[in-house]
Amino acid sequence: MRTRIAQFNPGVSSKQRKIIRRLLQLAAIGAVFVATAASAFSQQLATRQAPQTTSIPHVKCVIGLESIKPNIKGTLSLLPNGLEFATGKNRVDISTASIQDIFIGQESRQDVSGPVGTVAKAGIPYGGGRIVSLFSHNVEVLTVEYVDSNGGFHGTIFVLSPGNATVLKNQLVAQGAKVTNHVQPPPQEQKP
Amino acid sequence: MKPLTRAAFLSNFSITLSGTVLLMVASLLAQPSSLGKPGPAPQQIQKLTASAIQLERSDPPEDLLIPEDTRVATYENLILQLTKTKKFQHVYRSGDRTAASMPDLVILRLIPQAFKAGSQKQREVTTVTGATSIKVKIQFASRDGKVLREKTVEGKVRFYGENLRATYDLAKKVAAVVNETF
Numbered sequence: 001m002r003t004r005i006a007q008f009n010p011g012v013s014s015k016q017r018k019i020i021r022r023l024l025q026l027a028a029i030g031a032v033f034v035a036t037a038a039s040a041f042s043q044q045l046a047t048r049q050a051p052q053t054t055s056i057p058h059v060k061c062v063i064g065l066e067s068i069k070p071n072i073k074g075t076l077s078l079l080p081n082g083l084e085f086a087t088g089k090n091r092v093d094i095s096t097a098s099i100q101d102i103f104i105g106q107e108s109r110q111d112v113s114g115p116v117g118t119v120a121k122a123g124i125p126y127g128g129g130r131i132v133s134l135f136s137h138n139v140e141v142l143t144v145e146y147v148d149s150n151g152g153f154h155g156t157i158f159v160l161s162p163g164n165a166t167v168l169k170n171q172l173v174a175q176g177a178k179v180t181n182h183v184q185p186p187p188q189e190q191k192p
Numbered sequence: 193m194k195p196l197t198r199a200a201f202l203s204n205f206s207i208t209l210s211g212t213v214l215l216m217v218a219s220l221l222a223q224p225s226s227l228g229k230p231g232p233a234p235q236q237i238q239k240l241t242a243s244a245i246q247l248e249r250s251d252p253p254e255d256l257l258i259p260e261d262t263r264v265a266t267y268e269n270l271i272l273q274l275t276k277t278k279k280f281q282h283v284y285r286s287g288d289r290t291a292a293s294m295p296d297l298v299i300l301r302l303i304p305q306a307f308k309a310g311s312q313k314q315r316e317v318t319t320v321t322g323a324t325s326i327k328v329k330i331q332f333a334s335r336d337g338k339v340l341r342e343k344t345v346e347g348k349v350r351f352y353g354e355n356l357r358a359t360y361d362l363a364k365k366v367a368a369v370v371n372e373t374f
Contacts, residue, residue: 062261062356063268070272103260109354110312118352121316133316143261152285153249155264157356182260 054078054171056164061085062141064156065092076158078171083144085158094146094156099177103143104165111135140165240332240340240374242298246284246291247271252304259309262326265356266302266347269363274300277367279374298340302366303329305344312354323350324358330366332373343369 059076061068067090068074074087082095112121112132121129142158142165158165173179247270252258267286274283284291291297306327314322327346333339347362349355 063265063272101260105259105261107355108313110316113354130317133313136313141261143264145260145264147287148285150288150290152288153267154285155268157261157264157268 054167056160056168058161059085059164060159062157062159064154066154068092076160076168078168081175083168083172085156094144096172096175096177098146098148099144099172100147100153101145102169102172102177102179103141103145103182104169105141105143106162107139107141107159108136109139109159111137138162142168237372240298242296242374243280244282244284244291244294244297245274245280245370246288246297246299247274247286248299248301249286250301250303252307256304256307258304258307258326262307262356262359263304265359266326266328266362269360270302270366273363273367274370277370277374279370297335299333299335300370301331301333303331305329310349310355310358315349315351319351323348324355325349326358326362328362328366330369341373345369 055075055077057075058073060071060073061076063070065085068085068087072087074085077084077086079093082093082097082099084091084093086092110117110133112135121132123129124132140160140162142160143155144158145153145155147153160168169179247267249263249267252263271283271285274280282291282294284294284297304326306325308323308325310324311322325346325348327344329342329344331339331342345362345365347358347360347365349357349361
């Protein structure tokens with residue numbers, strides 16, 4: 001009898017083991033499925049929230065923000081109540097209510113520029129630096145005019161990759177920023 | 193070829209010397225007020241005094257289209273340069289309500305006169321074309337609107353640098369005028 005039980009029990013335990021394995025497999029598949037679904041859902045949430053907190057890295061602030069030096073690169077973010085430009089240490093906000101006007105311009109920038117680039121181009125023999133100067137890329141220039149708490153006029157110029165300035169402007173207008181109708185001067189960099 | 197005799201050399205030398213002297217005298221006489229009558233004394237510009245300055249925005253004429261980024265860059269560069277001169281206790285922006293309390297406030301207006309949009313690529317490839325330039329009339333005025341001084345200044349970028357560098361050049365030149373004036 002003991003022997004039968006002993007023989008019977010191993011049979012039962014092997015079935016249980018199979019069931020447990022299947023359950024574990026199902027649980028693992030379910031966990032993977034839940035994890036995938038959760039990440040997809042969070043991405044959907046992030047996509048839905050994107051219009052409110054658009055963040056664009058490597059934006060050059062040419063001039064106009066106090067406590068930020070000219071020609072500094074940073075991250076330009078659209079907050080629910082305005083714009084924020086952040087560098088490593090500094091952070092400056094422009095509230096939507098203070099914005100008086102927004103302008104967008106198209107320009108092109110040299111691929112090799114700045115003091116180092118200029119010296120490098122000058123160092124290329126047989127005028128090769130001029131050929132390097134032919135390579136350029138298009139950028140968008142976002143000009144934001146706003147007033148401070150005393151009513152003083154400020155203007156800030158950002159240089160962004162193409163398309164981003166238009167998106168930001170539209171979102172700021174949707175937030176209630178003032179924009180007037182502009183007469184656009186001809187683009188500056190259309191000459192060959 | 194025969195070597196020159198002493199007499200011939202002396203005659204040639206005297207002719208050359210007299211010709212040189214005549215040319216020098218003629219060139220000196222051609223310059224007014226350098227010889228003889230003294231010219232008008234250099235105009236002594238009386239310096240103005242003010243403890244505060246307010247930079248006003250002024251729109252360009254209707255027939256002159258200036259990109260808004262150029263106008264804003266001019267304004268902001270000038271604010272920075274005016275602050276750097278350290279001639280004033282306060283540099284006020286256009287529309288700043290706190291400027292109303294300043295007794296000796298000078299108002300600086302920039303009236304755009306001309307603008308030529310250049311091309312950075314053209315400048316760097318050709319070296320001689322594609323310059324960007326902006327010309328403005330700067331006007332120092334009192335609070336009641338009396339024009340105290342005015343001058344025309346031009347900012348340029350000729351060889352290297354982005355187009356907006358013309359506004360930096362302009363602001364530096366305006367700051368030099370401020371240093372002369374105050």
